[in-house]
Each structure stands twice: as C-alpha cells, then as structure tokens.
Amino acid sequence: MGRIKGDAWVALILLAACAVFINDLQMTEDSGAFVKTTTLPMALAIALGILSSILLAWTIWLQIRRAADHETLPQSSERYAHLRVFLLVASIAIYITALPWFGFLISTAALIAGAAVLYGNRRLLQIVGAMVLIPVALLIFFEQYMIVLLPSARLFE
Amino acid sequence: MSRFKKFLGAAAILPVALALTVAVAKAQQFPSKPLTLIVTWPPGGSTDVIARLLAEPFGKELGKPVAVVNRKGGGGSLGTLAALNAPKDGHTVLMTTSGNHVLTPLKKKVGYRYDAFEPIGQVVAATLVLAVRADSPWKSLADFVKDAKANPGKYLFGAVPNGMPHLTLNGLAKEAGLKIVHVPMQGGAPGAKALLAGDIQMLPANASSAASNLKAGKFRALTNFNANRDPAFPNIPTAKEQGHAVFGNPFVGMAIAKGVPQNAIKVLRAALKKVANSSSFKSNAVKTGTAITYLPADKFGAVWARDWKNYEPILRKK
Amino acid sequence: MELLISSFQQVFILDTLALIAIGLIVGIVIGAIPGLNVPLAVAIALPITFKLDPIGGLAMLVGIYKGGTYGGSLSAVLINVPGTPAAAATALDGAALTRQGKAGKALKMSLYASIIGEIFSDIALIVFAVPVAIFALKVGPPETFSVGIFALTLVGVLSQGNILKGILAGVLGLFLSTFGVDPLTGDFRLTLGFQSLSGGWSFIAMVIGVFAVSEALVQVERRTIAKSATGPVRLSDPNHQLDRDDWKLCLPVIGRSSTIGVLIGAVPGLGAAVSAYLNYGITRNLSKRPEKFGLGAIEGVAAAESGNNAVTSATFVPLLTLGVPGDVITAIMLGAFVVHGLIPGPGLFEENPNFIAAFFLLMVVTTAFHLVIGRLGMPLFVQATRISNGLMFPAIVVLSVTGVFVATNNLFDVYAMLGFGVLGYFMIKLEFPVAPLLIGFILGPLVEIGLRQSMIMSRGSLDIFVTRPLSAAFLVIALLTVIVVGRREWREFYKKE
Numbered sequence: 025m026g027r028i029k030g031d032a033w034v035a036l037i038l039l040a041a042c043a044v045f046i047n048d049l050q051m052t053e054d055s056g057a058f059v060k061t062t063t064l065p066m067a068l069a070i071a072l073g074i075l076s077s078i079l080l081a082w083t084i085w086l087q088i089r090r091a092a093d094h095e096t097l098p099q100s101s102e103r104y105a106h107l108r109v110f111l112l113v114a115s116i117a118i119y120i121t122a123l124p125w126f127g128f129l130i131s132t133a134a135l136i137a138g139a140a141v142l143y144g145n146r147r148l149l150q151i152v153g154a155m156v157l158i159p160v161a162l163l164i165f166f167e168q169y170m171i172v173l174l175p176s177a178r179l180f181e
Numbered sequence: 182m183s184r185f186k187k188f189l190g191a192a193a194i195l196p197v198a199l200a201l202t203v204a205v206a207k208a209q210q211f212p213s214k215p216l217t218l219i220v221t222w223p224p225g226g227s228t229d230v231i232a233r234l235l236a237e238p239f240g241k242e243l244g245k246p247v248a249v250v251n252r253k254g255g256g257g258s259l260g261t262l263a264a265l266n267a268p269k270d271g272h273t274v275l276m277t278t279s280g281n282h283v284l285t286p287l288k289k290k291v292g293y294r295y296d297a298f299e300p301i302g303q304v305v306a307a308t309l310v311l312a313v314r315a316d317s318p319w320k321s322l323a324d325f326v327k328d329a330k331a332n333p334g335k336y337l338f339g340a341v342p343n344g345m346p347h348l349t350l351n352g353l354a355k356e357a358g359l360k361i362v363h364v365p366m367q368g369g370a371p372g373a374k375a376l377l378a379g380d381i382q383m384l385p386a387n388a389s390s391a392a393s394n395l396k397a398g399k400f401r402a403l404t405n406f407n408a409n410r411d412p413a414f415p416n417i418p419t420a421k422e423q424g425h426a427v428f429g430n431p432f433v434g435m436a437i438a439k440g441v442p443q444n445a446i447k448v449l450r451a452a453l454k455k456v457a458n459s460s461s462f463k464s465n466a467v468k469t470g471t472a473i474t475y476l477p478a479d480k481f482g483a484v485w486a487r488d489w490k491n492y493e494p495i496l497r498k499k
Numbered sequence: 500m501e502l503l504i505s506s507f508q509q510v511f512i513l514d515t516l517a518l519i520a521i522g523l524i525v526g527i528v529i530g531a532i533p534g535l536n537v538p539l540a541v542a543i544a545l546p547i548t549f550k551l552d553p554i555g556g557l558a559m560l561v562g563i564y565k566g567g568t569y570g571g572s573l574s575a576v577l578i579n580v581p582g583t584p585a586a587a588a589t590a591l592d593g594a595a596l597t598r599q600g601k602a603g604k605a606l607k608m609s610l611y612a613s614i615i616g617e618i619f620s621d622i623a624l625i626v627f628a629v630p631v632a633i634f635a636l637k638v639g640p641p642e643t644f645s646v647g648i649f650a651l652t653l654v655g656v657l658s659q660g661n662i663l664k665g666i667l668a669g670v671l672g673l674f675l676s677t678f679g680v681d682p683l684t685g686d687f688r689l690t691l692g693f694q695s696l697s698g699g700w701s702f703i704a705m706v707i708g709v710f711a712v713s714e715a716l717v718q719v720e721r722r723t724i725a726k727s728a729t730g731p732v733r734l735s736d737p738n739h740q741l742d743r744d745d746w747k748l749c750l751p752v753i754g755r756s757s758t759i760g761v762l763i764g765a766v767p768g769l770g771a772a773v774s775a776y777l778n779y780g781i782t783r784n785l786s787k788r789p790e791k792f793g794l795g796a797i798e799g800v801a802a803a804e805s806g807n808n809a810v811t812s813a814t815f816v817p818l819l820t821l822g823v824p825g826d827v828i829t830a831i832m833l834g835a836f837v838v839h840g841l842i843p844g845p846g847l848f849e850e851n852p853n854f855i856a857a858f859f860l861l862m863v864v865t866t867a868f869h870l871v872i873g874r875l876g877m878p879l880f881v882q883a884t885r886i887s888n889g890l891m892f893p894a895i896v897v898l899s900v901t902g903v904f905v906a907t908n909n910l911f912d913v914y915a916m917l918g919f920g921v922l923g924y925f926m927i928k929l930e931f932p933v934a935p936l937l938i939g940f941i942l943g944p945l946v947e948i949g950l951r952q953s954m955i956m957s958r959g960s961l962d963i964f965v966t967r968p969l970s971a972a973f974l975v976i977a978l979l980t981v982i983v984v985g986r987r988e989w990r991e992f993y994k995k996e
Contacts, residue, residue: 030929038667045674048691055684056365058954064947065677065689072674075667082663105720112719113921116712116896120913123904132901136893144722145889158894162901223830230834233546250908251542254698256685262694263908289687292694337956342685364955365683367948370830373844374767374823380639380956393822393844465549468840 032087035080042073108142115139132159211445212245217273218435221260221281223253226368227389227471228433231305232276234465235456242452247274256343257281258291265293265438271445273438274301279345279431283488287496288343295485296439299446302453303434303476303484305466308388308411309346310402311353312395314376322404322423325383326357333360338383339372341365346385348495349406349429353420356427376400387431388414389471406430413472432488434481450478506856509554510864518555519865522562523872529563530570531880533580533711533895534902536703537567538827545834553839554857560832561865565617565811568771569873572609572804577602577883580714580895584706585771585807587937588779592792592799599795602881603739608797609804610873611741612753616805617866619757620764620812624819625859631813632820635765640956641963643768644949645973647942650773652977654935655984656780662988664931672939673946675700682944683951695911703906704916705940709933711899712920715892717927722888739881741797749801752782756802760809765816768945770826771807776938778806784983812862818843819855 046069054060119135126134133155140151218239220232232249240247252260261281267273275298283295311322319325329336340347342365354361364381366372369390376384377399384391384400388411394400395414402417406429410419420427435453437446456462457475466473476484509515522544529540540563548556571583576593589609596605623631638646651669658665678689679699690696733739756778763774782802783792792799814825822844824830836843841851848855903916926933957963965971 030925034925034929034931038671044691045689048689052688053686055686056681056951058959059951061681061684061686061688064950065674068670068674068677071670072667075663075670079663079667105722108722109716109720109924112716112896113917116900116917116920117914120900120910120917123900123910128901132897135897139719139893139896140889142719143889143892145887145893147889150890154890154894158897162897166901166905223827226830230837233834234549234838237546237549249546252908255680255687259694259698285685288685342683362955364952366952367682370823371767374636374817374821375639377821378636378639390822393842393847396842397844397849399844465838468838 029087032080032083035076035083038076039073039080042069042076045069046073112139112142115142128163129159132162211271211442211448212243214272215245216240216243216247217267218247218249218276219260219264219273220249220251220276221253221257221278223251227387228276228278231433231466231471234462235276235304238456238459238462239452242456243448255291256285256288258285258293261285262292264436265297267438269438269440269442271437271441271449274449275436275438276433277436278433279488280341282436283485284343284345284348284492284496287489287492295489298436299439299441300478300481300485301435301437301446301449302457302478303432303481304453304457304473305433305471306474306476306484307431307433307471308414309349309385309406309429309431310388310391310395310414310417311350311404311406312376312384312386312391312400312402313382314379315399315401317382317401319403320401322418322420322425325403326359326425329354329359329361330357334362336383337362337364337381338385339364339366339375339381340385341368341372343496345429345431346387348492349427350383350385351495352429353406353425353427356425373400388417411472413467432481432484434476502852502856505853506860509853509857510558510860515555515558515861516864516868518551518558519562519861519868520872522559523566523865523869524562526563526566526568527570527573527872527876529582530567530586531573531582532898532902533574533582534707534898534900535582536902536906537564537571537583538831539906540567541828541831545831548835549838553836553841553854554861556835556839557832557858558861558865560835561861562868564828564832565808565865565869566872568808568811569610569613569804569869572613572800573606573880573883576605576609576800577880578714578891578895580711581706583771584702584937584941585775585810586803587706587710587772587934588775588803588806589800590710591779591803591934592794592796595793595795596797596800597884601738601795602884603736603877604741604745604797605800606877606881607739607741608745608749608800610870610877612749612756612801612805613808614866614870614873615753616757616760616807616809617811617869619805620761620809621859621862621866623761623765624812624815624862628816628820631761631765631816634762635767635817635823636821637969638766639967640949640952641967641970642949642973643766643945644953645964645970645977646766646769647946647949649973649977649980650769650777650938650942651946652980652984653777653780653938655981655988656784657776657934657938658932661930661932662984664929665935668926668931668933669935669939672936672941673943674939675705675936676940676943677947682948693911695909700940701903701907701909701912701915702940704903704912705919706937707899707903708916708919709923709926709936711895712916713923713927713933715896715899716920716924718888718892733878745797748798752798752801753805756782756806757809760806761813763806764810764813764825767814767817767823767825769810770941771810772937773941774810775803775807776934778802784980815862819847819858820844 049062049066052062054062115138119131122131136155136158137151218232218236220229222228236247236249252263257280264273264275285291286294313319338361369386372384372386373394375381391400395402404420404423405411405417406420406427457473463473529535530537541560544559544563548559568585571581571586572589575581575586575590576597579590579594581587581590593605654665654669679697681688687697759778760774763769779799779802782798783789814829817823817825818829824833841854900913903913953963
C-alpha cells in the first residue's frame with residue numbers, strides 16, 4: 025500500500041517538474057539546423073510527462089483494485105528509520121556547507137562522528153580513531169601527492 | 182565520560198592547532214601558498230597539455246607548487262568565472278584561450294568581458310590550416326574556391342561551433358562568396374575522424390591536431406590562416422598569398438582577474454616570461470606539436486582587444 | 500625480430516616493471532574506493548609521467564587504467580557500491596553473492612573474467628588494430644545514433660518486470676543529459692537560471708550519488724551493524740571456490756562479452772560502463788535461467804567484468820591508428836603520448852615501430868601483472884567484508900564528498916551528488932531500476948549528436964539511417980530487441996492478471 029502511494033507521488037512530482045521544464049524550454053532561444061536545440065529535450069520532457077501520467081493512472085487503478093488489502097507496518101522502528109535517513113541527508117548537506125568555513129579537517133571529523141552514531145556504531149575508540157585518521161590521511165594524500173587543493177585551503181587564508 | 186571528553190578534546194584540538202600554526206606562519210610574501218591554474222577545457226586536450234607542461238617549471242620559478250584544475254563547461258565560461266570570482270590574492274591564475282576569453286562572451290551573456298582580466302602573457306598562437314583528404318581533387322585553395330563557388334551548399338566542413346576554426350572558415354567563405362555547410366563537431370579529434378571517413382570534405386583545424394595525419398600523408402593542407410608561413414610546415418601557403426586575406430590565430434595564454442595586487446601580477450609576469458622562453462619548455466611543447474609564441478602582457482592584451490573588435494560584428498549579429 | 504628484442508629491452512627493465520606494478524596497485528586502490536575516480540587519477544599522474552621515458556610513463560598510466568577498471572568491481576562485490584561506473588553492472592549479482600557468503604567466488608570470477616577480457620582486448624589491439632580501426636572509421640554519425648538507440652533498448656532488458664518504471668528512469672536519464680549546453684551549438688539550455696548548471700549535471704556526481712550515497716542512505720535506514728563475515732575469511736573455503744559448473748556457465752559468456760566489449764571499446768564515445776551493462780543485459784536475455792540474475796548469478800558477474808575490461812586495450816585502437824581517443828581516459832593519455840613527441844595517428848606506426856612494439860608488449864605484460872597482483876591481493880580484499888557498516892559507511896560518505904569535490908572543484912556538484920543520492924534512495928525504495936537512469940544519461944549526448952549531425956549531412960532526410968548498412972543493421976537489432984522484450988513483458992503481465 026505504501027509503495028503504491030509512493031509511486032503516485034513520484035508521478036505527480038515528475039509531472040510538475042515536466043511543466044517547469046517545458047516552460048523553460050519554450051523560452052529558450054532556438055538554433056541549429058533541422059533538429060534544433062530544444063527539439064530533443066522537449067520531446068523527452070513530453071515523453072516524461074506522458075509516462076508519468078501513465079504511471080499515475082496505473083497506480084490509481086491498482087489502488088482501487090487492491091483497496092481491500094490492508095498492510096500494517098510496524099510503526100515505531102519504521103519511523104526512526106526514516107528519521108535516520110533524513111538526519112544523514114541533513115548532516116551531509118551541513119557538512120558540504122561547512123567545508124569552506126570550518127575547513128576539511130574539522131568538518132570531516134564532525135561528519136564521521138555524526139554518521140557513525142546514525143549507523144549505530146557504539147565503539148568510541150573506533151569512532152575517534154576514524155575522526156582523526158581519515159581526514160588527515162585524505163588531506164595528506166590529496167595535497168601532498170596529488171597536489172589537489174581541498175577546501176581546507178580556505179582555512180589557511 | 183570524562184575520558185571520552187578528553188579524547189574528543191584532544192582529537193578536536195589537533196586540527197585546530199594545525200590550522201593556527203600554518204596561519205601564523207603565513208608570510209606576507211607572494212606567493213604564500215600553492216597556486217591554482219584553471220583550465221577551462223577537459224583534461225587531455227591541447228590547452229590542458231600545455232597547462233600541465235607549464236605548471237611544473239612555472240611553480241618552480243615561483244617557489245610554490247601549481248595545481249592544474251579543469252573546470253569545463255559553458256564554452257569555457259564556467260572556468261573563467263571561477264577564476265574571476267576567486268579571492269583576489271593572486272593565487273588563482275587562468276589558462277585562457279580565444280574560445281573562452283573572446284568568442285564565448287561575445288556569443289552570449291556569460292557575465293564577463295575580455296577586459297575583466299589582466300594579461301600575464303601569451304604562450305601559444307596556433308596555426309590554423311584547412312585540411313582535406315589526400316585523395317581530394319582540390320590541390321590548392323584556388324581549386325577549392327572554384328569548386329565551392331560552382332556548387333553552393335554541396336560541401337560539408339566540420340568544426341567546433343563558434344570556435345576560431347569555424348569562424349575563420351566562415352570568414353573565408355564570406356570573402357570568397359561561397360556557400361558551405363557546417364557540421365558541428367565536438368573537437369579536433371572527431372573532426373579528423375570524420376574527414377578520414379569522408380563524412381565531411383574539409384576540416385579547418387589547429388595545425389597541431391592535424392599534424393599526425395598531415396605527416397602521414399592522409400591529409401593535405403590547402404592553406405593556413407597566418408600572416409606568414411609556419412616554419413614547422415613550410416609547404417603550406419598562407420591564405421593571403423593565395424589571394425584571400427583571411428586570418429585566424431587562436432591564442433593560449435595566462436590571465437588573472439583584475440583587482441589582484443600589482444606586485445603579485447609583476448611576479449607572475451616575470452615568471453611566465455622566463456618559463457615560456459626557456460628552451461626546455463619550448464622543446465617539450467614542440468614535441469606536443471605546438472610551437473611557443475610568447476607575447477608579453479601588454480601585447481597579449483592588445484591581441485584580446487583586436488580579436489574582440491574583429492569578431493564582435495560576426496558573433497553579436499547572430 | 501629485432502623489433503621483438505628492442506621491445507623486450509624497453510619493457511623488461513626493473514624501472515618499467517616497477518612502474519607497471521605501481522600503476523596497477525594505485526589503479527586498483529583508486530578504482531576500489533568509491534568517490535575516487537580513475538580519469539582523475541590518470542590526469543594527475545600525467546605530469547609525473549612527463550619526466551619519465553615514454554614507455555615508463557605509459558606503463559604507469561596503463562597500469563592505473565587497467566587496474567582502475569578492475570578495481571571498481573572490488574567494492575561493487577564487497578559492499579554493493581561500485582567504485583567506478585563500469586562496475587555498476589557487477590554489483591547487481593556480485594553483491595548478492597557476497598550476501599550469500601560467497602564473496603570469494605564473485606571476486607575470483609570478476610578477476611578472471613577481467614583478465615580474459617583484457618587478453619581479448621590486447622589481441623585486438625596488436626593483431627587486429629588495422630581492421631578494427633577501419634570498422635571504427637565506418638562508425639560515423641548515423642551509426643553512432645543507431646548504436647545509441649540499440650543500447651537504449653537495453654533499458655527494457657534491464658528493467659524486467661518493471662518496464663514502465665524502467666523506461667521512465669531511462670527517459671529521465673536521457674532528459675537530464677540534455678541539461679546545460681547544447682552539444683552542437685554551444686547554446687545554454689535548461690540551466691533554469693543557475694550558472695552552475697551551465698555545464699550540465701556532473702556525471703561523476705550522478706554516479707557517486709546514485710550508487711554510493713543512495714546505498715549509504717539505504718543502509719542507515721536498515722541499520723544492519725551485522726557484518727557479512729565474522730572471523731578471517733579463507734578463500735580456500737568451498738563457498739569461495741569456483742567449481743566446474745561455474746566455469747561451464749561462464750566461459751562462453753566471457754568469450755561473447757569480451758568480443759562485444761572489444762568492439763564497443765573501438766568505437767569512440769561508448770565506454771566501459773555501456774559495455775558492462777550491454778553484456779550483462781545480453782547475457783541475461785540469452786540465459787537459460789534469467790530469473791536468477793540479480794540474485795547471485797555468477798555469469799552476470801562474468802559478463803559485466805569481461806565486458807568492461809575488454810574495452811581497455813581496445814580504446815587504444817582508434818587512438819593509435821586514427822589519433823582519436825576512445826574515451827575520457829585515453830583522451831588524457833593522448834597528452835602523455837604527445838608530450839613525448841609521439842603524435843598518435845597513422846604516422847605513429849610507421850615512424851616509431853620500436854615504440855609501438857614496446858607498447859604492445861607493455862599491454863600484455865600489464866595484463867599478466869594484473870592477474871598476479873589481483874590474485875595475491877584477494878585474500879586481503881575479501882577481509883573487507885569484516886568491516887562493520889558503522890565504520891564503512893561514514894567513511895564512504897566522506898570519500899564520496901571528497902571525491903566529487905576533487906573531480907569537479909565545485910560545491911554545487913557536491914550538492915548535486917547529494918541530490919542524486921536522495922533520488923537513488925527513493926528509486927531503490929520504490930523499485931525503480933537505477934541502471935536505465937545511468938544508461939540514459941551516458942547515451943543521451945551520443946544519440947543527440949549522432950542524430951543532429953546525420954541530419955545535417957543528409958540535408959534533413961531520415962534516409963541516411965537506413966541507407967548506410969551498418970546503421971541499418973543496428974536499428975534492425977534494436978527493433979528485434981524491443982519486440983523480444985515486449986513479447987516477454989506482455990506474457991508476464993498476462994500471467995499475473
């Protein structure tokens with residue numbers, strides 16, 4: 025049941041996105057011979073719209089047919105599970121934003137600590153070890169051997 | 182819990198201490214940290230190869246390593262903007278080419294003009310040739326012009342859209358009153374393949390990317406678009422010699438955003454001058470099929486202005 | 500004869516051999532680590548090779564290339580996160596085998612299939628370079644379009660049972676590939692006002708997001724701390740052994756996949772990932788037990804790995820004979836050739852026979868070393884299944900972010916990676932097949948460029964696609980595939996209802 029609902033949401037989101045894209049494409053300057061700049065993207069966006077509509081219709085039809093089925097999902101563990109996913113995504117987003125401000129070493133260490141907790145890792149020694157070793161190892165590897173600058177470079181301004 | 186706190190404290194202090202130490206140790210001298218050389222084209226391409234050849238001796242001259250960074254996209258505009266928006270401390274240098282510096286900003290709004298940058302120096306002024314397959318009936322530019330005039334719309338050429346080769350050949354077509362059809366290509370290499378396969382009949386290209394096929398006798402170059410014959414290819418006449426005064430020379434050089442302190446720019450200019458004129462760098466470059474034509478900053482800036490003026494009416498009109 | 504001697508002299512010196520080994524090891528490590536990608540490693544190693552002699556420098560680069568293409572399979576099998584896009588198809592069955600406690604089988608088959616694929620590739624390069632090059636020349640814009648269309652029919656094959664969702668994913672992938680710049684005119688399109696999108700979506704952000712980050716999200720939800728193996732894993736265990744039945748299944752598959760892989764490698768623009776998926780799909784279609792695929796079918800691993808490694812040496816064919824690089828990595832290596840004054844193209848063979856002979860020998864020796872190093876390292880690699888998720892995945896997350904940043908130098912692309920990770924997560928949860936998304940994205944530019952260039956060449960007529968024999972052939976195969984898959988799906992659908 026949950027899965028069917030998920031499909032419907034996807035179809036709706038895609039349809040909305042298609043509307044945005046098609047609108048954007050209409051406004052784009054066109055050039056090129058025979059097949060223009062916007063021809064293929066427009067065709068694809070329309071195809072996407074059509075397929076999403078089919079998916080939506082299909083999903084609704086299935087839902088009507090299977091309205092009799094009830095699926096009970098264990099509530100509590102599932103809710104925390106979804107929360108963990110959300111937290112991990114949020115942590116990564118914060119990490120990326122923090123990189124230019126706090127530098128590579130500190131941000132990475134923080135992320136490792138946070139992520140480890142989310143994954144249920146309780147071994148303190150392991151976590152702290154990783155918090156120190158991984159960022160340092162990566163920094164040395166990239167800056168010294170590959171001479172590629174990581175965001176920590178900004179920290180040293 | 183306190184042991185944990187101690188651990189955490191130690192682990193957290195370490196990187197912070199490291200950061201502070203380095204910050205304090207930073208000297209006022211330029212350069213004070215590794216430099217970034219931005220290449221606006223994908224790795225492995227001709228600009229990228231020159232940049233990487235340049236990076237090491239350049240870094241040695243400056244005393245700090247130079248990291249080559251590829252930022253392709255938007256016809257070279259993404260990388261150019263990155264160089265423009267970098268902190269103006271002189272440590273972010275742009276490897277700039279006609280494509281990203283002049284042609285792309287003329288063609289569309291990218292947020293910069295050629296004069297948003299200070300020139301450091303030109304490194305390469307490439308030779309453009311018009312190549313045809315060895316079994317083509319055209320033996321000279323005159324043959325080609327005659328045939329193309331008699332058959333408008335019949336002949337195909339391949340070129341990266343709005344790059345120097347494309348615009349230069351268009352210039353020739355306009356000047357001689359020809360109608361030829363442009364097949365957009367992704368680069369010099371696919372163009373060469375298409376010419377070999379016979380999918381196109383002409384290929385305007387960098388002499389260096391056509392060099393291998395020219396030497397092997399698979400291609401013939403009808404003309405080049407320089408003011409004078411290229412010493413590496415003395416048998417190729419210029420277009421001017423053959424009666425068509427059409428010129429096109431894509432450049433590759435170094436630039437930096439305006440607003441960088443003058444002393445830093447001076448140091449960069451001097452370093453580039455030294456490296457670009459060194460025999461080891463020059464011979465390495467020749468091995469890659471590219472001859473080094475160094476121009477100091479002021480002359481390089483003049484090239485920008487000249488190209489901007491020349492190509493503005495062509496590209497802006499589109 | 501003297502060619503042989505001189506090439507032996509150039510390759511069998513300690514320096515060169517050491518460089519091959521170093522390159523292989525570095526390549527395998529970088530390939531295995533999700534987040535670090537091989538083209539970057541090659542680009543960075545490039546300047547180092549400028550200082551070495553030509554064969555030495557290329558030895559290292561070839562080592563990185565071959566090692567990297569294989570290395571991705573290690574993480575694909577062991578943690579279900581492909582280290583390189585080419586290994587994505589390997590993860591499908593490889594990870595399943597690991598879950599069943601048979602990681603050794605998957606690793607061994609992956610290595611052996613890779614090696615055999617490479618041998619085919621080396622032979623194609625050395626013996627058949629010229630005919631293969633002639634074939635590659637014949638693949639012009641119309642053929643590129645038709646091959647792209649055929650490869651797209653794969654989408655149908657790989658989304659067994661979920662054909663609507665599979666096609667949806669494929670179309671989405673195609674659509675996403677059009678963002679940024681029109682590859683033919685250079686005009687911006689679909690940038691939605693974002694400056695950072697004017698380069699299009701970053702491929703590496705998509706791959707790492709959709710495979711590594713999404714897997715990390717799936718795992719954090721499940722929170723299985725349990726490791727696949729407790730205690731040292733011994734490869735001599737019967738579970739980790741390859742038996743005769745396995746080989747009987749896999750050998751013909753490897754033969755076929757390697758041949759197809761070689762041809763794909765010779766055509767510029769397709770690449771190892773397409774080869775892996777294509778061969779996986781074909782093998783599944785032709786298999787007597789298609790329902791086992793995705794659940795630990797060893798021949799799936801064999802097909803994908805021999806397919807992707809068969810591409811490696813073959814991509815040198817268009818490079819050496821025509822001067823046209825076959826993929827991103829050979830494009831970078833072009834720089835290495837050029838810096839030493841070796842301009843790839845028809846002239847190379849005539850002017851530098853010594854170099855060419857030594858280069859061929861180098862390829863073969865690298866393959867041999869690859870086998871040895873891979874087999875020796877295996878007992879070590881397989882222990883990775885003992886690392887708990889709680890340590891592994893935080894590390895993977897960090898590596899993903901770092902890897903994408905190092906490759907793109909752009910925080911926007913790192914955010915995009917995260918976005919793709921979320922997208923991949925939802926796709927997995929809602930049973931949308933992920934492979935078509937990737938395939939659509941890779942093939943999009945190919946199909947579009949092929950279509951538009953062909954139309955210009957034919958002055959607007961669609962005939963060109965059928966009047967050119969090779970192009971027509973591919974279109975026919977594509978049509979057949981659609982019919983076969985369509986019939987099968989219809990039958991399944993009818994059975995269910």
